[in-house]
Amino acid sequence: ETGVTQTPRHLVMGMTNKKSLKCEQHLGHNAMYWYKQSAKKPLELMFVYSLEERVENNSVPSRFSPECPNSSHLFLHLHTLQPEDSALYLCASSQDTGNSPLHFGNGTRLTVT
Amino acid sequence: EDQVTQSPEALRLQEGESSSLNCSYTVSGLRGLFWYRQDPGKGPEFLFTLYSAGEEKEKERLKATLTKKESFLHITAPKPEDSATYLCAVRIINDYKLSFGAGTTVTVRA
Numbered sequence: 386e387t388g389v390t391q392t393p394r395h396l397v398m399g400m401t402n403k404k405s406l407k408c409e410q411h412l413g414h415n416a417m418y419w420y421k422q423s424a425k426k427p428l429e430l431m432f433v434y435s436l437e438e439r440v441e442n443n444s445v446p447s448r449f450s451p452e453c454p455n456s457s458h459l460f461l462h463l464h465t466l467q468p469e470d471s472a473l474y475l476c477a478s479s480q481d482t483g484n485s486p487l488h489f490g491n492g493t494r495l496t497v498t
Numbered sequence: 499e500d501q502v503t504q505s506p507e508a509l510r511l512q513e514g515e516s517s518s519l520n521c522s523y524t525v526s527g528l529r530g531l532f533w534y535r536q537d538p539g540k541g542p543e544f545l546f547t548l549y550s551a552g553e554e555k556e557k558e559r560l561k562a563t564l565t566k567k568e569s570f571l572h573i574t575a576p577k578p579e580d581s582a583t584y585l586c587a588v589r590i591i592n593d594y595k596l597s598f599g600a601g602t603t604v605t606v607r608a
Contacts, residue, residue, distance in 0.1 A: 389541070416594075427502070428542075428585070428598040441595070475541050482594035484530050489541030 388412040389490035391476050397496045398466065406461040406493045408476030416482045417459040419451060422473040422492070434459065435482045466497045501525050504586055504599035511606045514575050519602045521586030522568040531569050532596065533562050534585040542585055576606045 389410045398404050410417065419431040433441035434453040448470075450462040459476055473494050477487040505520045523531070530549055534542035546555040548564040555562045559580060561572040571584055583603045587596040 391541075425507075425600060427600050428587075428596075430595055433594070477541075484547075484589060486532055486544045486547055487542075487596060488544060489534075491539070491541045494539075 389476055389478055389488055391474075391490035391493050393493060394491065395494045395496075397498060398463070399498055400466060400468070402466075403462070403464045405463065406474055406476075406495075408459040408461075408490055410457055410459075410476075410478040410488075410490075412478055412488060414478035414480050414488070415456055416479045417453060417456070418477040418479075418487060419459065419461055420475040420477060420489075422475055428475070432461075433482065440482065463495075466495075468497050471495055471497045501597045502586055502588055502599040504584075504602050506602060507600070508603045509605070511573070511576050511604065513577055513606055513608050516572070516574045516576070518573070519571040519584055519604070520568060521571070521599055523588045525588055525590045525597070527591035529589045529591045529593070531564055532587045532589070533569070533571055534587065536583045536585055536601070545584075573604065576604070578606045578608050580604065581606045 392407045416435045418433050421429045430443050431445045432451040437453050448465050452460040473492045475492045476490045479485045479487045501524055503522050530547050532547050533545040536542045546562045551566045553564050559574050563570050583601045585601045587598045589596050
């Protein structure tokens with residue numbers, strides 16, 4: 386079982402909907418990440434939080450809004466998405482933002498209709 | 499420009515047929531190279547970290563090696579349960595970000 390839990394596993398939403406993705410880590414880590422994974426493309430880093438402060442916003446459109454209320458929880462709020470935003474959204478955590486490996490959740494498969 | 503390139507894109511093996519996957523990188527100042535395994539419908543699972551040229555790591559039928567320009571993931575006598583997509587990622591000095599390759603999808607037939 387993964388120490389990083391993501392909900393929901395699947396999400397279908399219309400372009401005018403508002404929804405949120407949730408991530409919780411049980412590993413005692415201090416850094417959390419959102420990645421986007423599209424078919425046959427490398428993982429794309431979206432956001433990084435270290436000790437609940439955002440340290441990276443990788444030129445992500447404002448229709449994606451992250452929130453990190455504490456070191457164990459991370460949210461991705463979605464609003465007015467486009468069909469090209471359909472992808473697997475992965476949450477990850479690491480001990481810190483040093484050279485430790487990332488541990489991933491199983492992702493949320495998002496389909497925008 | 500791509501910093502991490504994985505080849506081949508797909509690899510079909512017969513059970514017991516050993517092979518190697520390649521991860522080449524163009525970054526300077528490598529801080530660490532990471533290998534992950536990803537099963538369909540799941541997130542990437544951490545396998546190894548390699549830090550310097552000449553280093554090797556092993557886990558069951560998998561062995562990862564590192565040179566100054568590339569890393570290899572050797573699969574010895576694979577079994578069907580080794581079927582997965584294998585991802586390579588690099589981290590450079592003075593940066594915390596991981597740059598991923600597009601992965602190699604391995605299918606092992608019984």
